[in-house]
Amino acid sequence: MDDRSGIMLVATGERYQLEAAQCAQSFRNQMPSIPICLFTRGVVPNANPFDQILQLPDGIDSFSDKILAMQAWPFERILFVDTDTYCIEPVADLFSMLDRWDLAAAHAPVRQFQHDPPDVPAYFPECNTGVIAIRRNEKTTAFVDNWLVLHAANCARIGPRAADQPSFRQALWESDLRLLTLTPEYNLRTCMHYFIGGNASVKIVHDRGRGRQRLLELIKKQPVNKFPRVR
Numbered sequence: 697m698d699d700r701s702g703i704m705l706v707a708t709g710e711r712y713q714l715e716a717a718q719c720a721q722s723f724r725n726q727m728p729s730i731p732i733c734l735f736t737r738g739v740v741p742n743a744n745p746f747d748q749i750l751q752l753p754d755g756i757d758s759f760s761d762k763i764l765a766m767q768a769w770p771f772e773r774i775l776f777v778d779t780d781t782y783c784i785e786p787v788a789d790l791f792s793m794l795d796r797w798d799l800a801a802a803h804a805p806v807r808q809f810q811h812d813p814p815d816v817p818a819y820f821p822e823c824n825t826g827v828i829a830i831r832r833n834e835k836t837t838a839f840v841d842n843w844l845v846l847h848a849a850n851c852a853r854i855g856p857r858a859a860d861q862p863s864f865r866q867a868l869w870e871s872d873l874r875l876l877t878l879t880p881e882y883n884l885r886t887c888m889h890y891f892i893g894g895n896a897s898v899k900i901v902h903d904r905g906r907g908r909q910r911l912l913e914l915i916k917k918q919p920v921n922k923f924p925r926v927r
Contacts, residue, residue, distance in 0.1 A: 701772070702771035703774075706762050707735075708752065717740075724745050732748075750770065772832045774831075790829040790878075798874045802824055806888065846866050884902060
């Protein structure tokens with residue numbers, strides 16, 4: 697990992713800014729030297745975990761902000777994470793794997809294809825966009841630009857709060873990126889069905905509810921890769 701790599705978050709509004717600070721601190725605890733950048737609007741109540749704070753252009757505080765921020769490319773190799781993620785093990789390997797792959801993301805735990813075009817086949821799954829590793833090159837720059845165009849079209853058709861994952865899926869299908877599918881432990885959605893154990897050592901928990909807290913309490917008692925349990 698080098699100084700061209702870093703973590704990026706997007707948060708608008710004090711609630712999400714504070715949540716972003718908690719998230720950033722969890723990554724800082726596991727990887728003290730990693731640069732962390734926050735895209736936001738206005739003043740941030742707790743700027744301590746961030747190395748850089750950049751202002752978003754005017755918008756509607758929607759999923760579009762995530763894509764607009766990514767277009768700014770604050771690092772050559774970006775790990776984008778939602779504010780409700782929490783890092784419990786180092787994930788520097790997500791940067792080194794970008795030597796080979798253009799983009800990495802985990803499958804979404806559920807299928808929500810209702811807003812996708814019919815030419816994207818069911819065997820091409822939707823990814824969860826709460827954890828994305830991506831490196832800047834000509835292909836990925838074009839991909840992010842197309843993602844924003846497709847998302848804007850969905851917003852025009854469905855409404856300004858349209859989800860960003862259907863357009864992400866379509867943009868991936870239309871691209872020729874080298875895509876790596878991350879295993880669930882890099883984006884563990886504890887608000888849905890999940891498994892732990894079986895040598896699947898959880899890296900990033902993605903949830904702001906009680907499920908995350910229960911898992912963190914379990915991990916304090918025993919290493920998660922030792923759990924012989926299924927939920």
